[in-house]
Amino acid sequence: MLIVTGTIGIDTIHGPTGSAESVMGGSAAYFAAAASHLAPVRLVGVVGADWPEEHRKMLGSFPGIDLEGLEIRESGETFRWGGRYHENMNHRETLFTHLGVVEETPPAVPEAFADSDIVFLANSHPSVQVGMLDMLPERRLTVCDTMDLWINVANAELRELLGRVDGVVLNDSEAELLVEERNVVTAGKRILELGPTFAVVKKGEHGAVLVHRDGVAVIPAFPAEADVVIDPTGAGDSFAGGMMAYISKSGAHDFKTLQASLAWGTVMASFTIGAFGLDGIRSADEDAIASRLDQFREFGRIA
Numbered sequence: 001m002l003i004v005t006g007t008i009g010i011d012t013i014h015g016p017t018g019s020a021e022s023v024m025g026g027s028a029a030y031f032a033a034a035a036s037h038l039a040p041v042r043l044v045g046v047v048g049a050d051w052p053e054e055h056r057k058m059l060g061s062f063p064g065i066d067l068e069g070l071e072i073r074e075s076g077e078t079f080r081w082g083g084r085y086h087e088n089m090n091h092r093e094t095l096f097t098h099l100g101v102v103e104e105t106p107p108a109v110p111e112a113f114a115d116s117d118i119v120f121l122a123n124s125h126p127s128v129q130v131g132m133l134d135m136l137p138e139r140r141l142t143v144c145d146t147m148d149l150w151i152n153v154a155n156a157e158l159r160e161l162l163g164r165v166d167g168v169v170l171n172d173s174e175a176e177l178l179v180e181e182r183n184v185v186t187a188g189k190r191i192l193e194l195g196p197t198f199a200v201v202k203k204g205e206h207g208a209v210l211v212h213r214d215g216v217a218v219i220p221a222f223p224a225e226a227d228v229v230i231d232p233t234g235a236g237d238s239f240a241g242g243m244m245a246y247i248s249k250s251g252a253h254d255f256k257t258l259q260a261s262l263a264w265g266t267v268m269a270s271f272t273i274g275a276f277g278l279d280g281i282r283s284a285d286e287d288a289i290a291s292r293l294d295q296f297r298e299f300g301r302i303a
């Protein structure tokens with residue numbers, strides 16, 4: 001069974017097409033929402049007393065997410081993040097990050113979740129991510145995400161984490177910052193030297209590269225036109241959600257399975273970017289996902 005831990009946040013986003021104030025966000029929220037379309041997912045996270053009721057309803061509207069591991073900590077404040085996109089949606093500026101409950105004691109893994117075997121440590125403080133590992137003794141596959149903030153302020157903890165996971169999903173600029181190598185394949189290989197068996201290096205609208213001890217695979221992004229890219233926030237987490245849900249469903253995690261999982265990640269991310277917050281991913285249903293996957297196969301056909 002798939003489990004995710006990470007942030008559940010209140011986001012404020014500004015982009016070329018408009019802004020969204022205090023919408024539901026967070027790495028674990030996007031991951032779980034995307035994954036839940038393909039496989040059941042358990043969520044472990046913490047929010048504060050200020051967590052809006054409509055966000056609870058929004059998360060509850062995804063039937064595949066088990067919220068037993070969601071703690072509402074009355075003494076604390078919910079993680080808040082603000083970002084701005086400019087014309088080039090591949091780049092964003094972080095306006096603020098208020099960690100709130102994320103820098104306090106991590107949430108506990110409920111007894112009922114202890115047998116989870118496919119683990120995704122969505123973006124959060126690396127020491128919180130490491131802490132989760134000991135609470136999940138049955139894990140068979142552990143994959144983590146990270147970002148520039150943690151590479152800069154918690155590098156030693158992040159390296160410890162990388163020594164204990166099977167895979168890592170991160171974007172090209174983060175990979176470059178981590179191993180000081182711009183070429184994505186070489187950067188991926190350097191990351192494997194830190195411990196993982198595979199690294200997925202995402203390149204925004206240019207797709208992703210899987211660098212694995214057993215080989216290298218590439219996947220293009222879904223070719224979305226400018227007018228349908230409303231808000232890329234959470235695209236990376238949704239990509240990971242689609243990917244990990246496919247792995248969880250298939251029961252295997254060899255190179256070929258990971259390669260196939262990239263298509264599911266790409267398709268789930270393509271829904272997220274279509275609206276602010278979780279609205280894009282919520283609009284996806286089984287038929288829409290299947291038809292987008294067919295379209296994607298056609299786009300990527302190699303003669």
Ligand code: AMP
Nearest residue numbers: 009025026027081123233234235236237
């Ligand atoms: P992505 O666009 O996939 O990188 O994910 C964006 C989401 O990650 C937003 O909803 C934010 O609330 C959340 N986020 C932003 N900064 C951090 C951080 N430092 N740690 C954890 N989550 C974050």
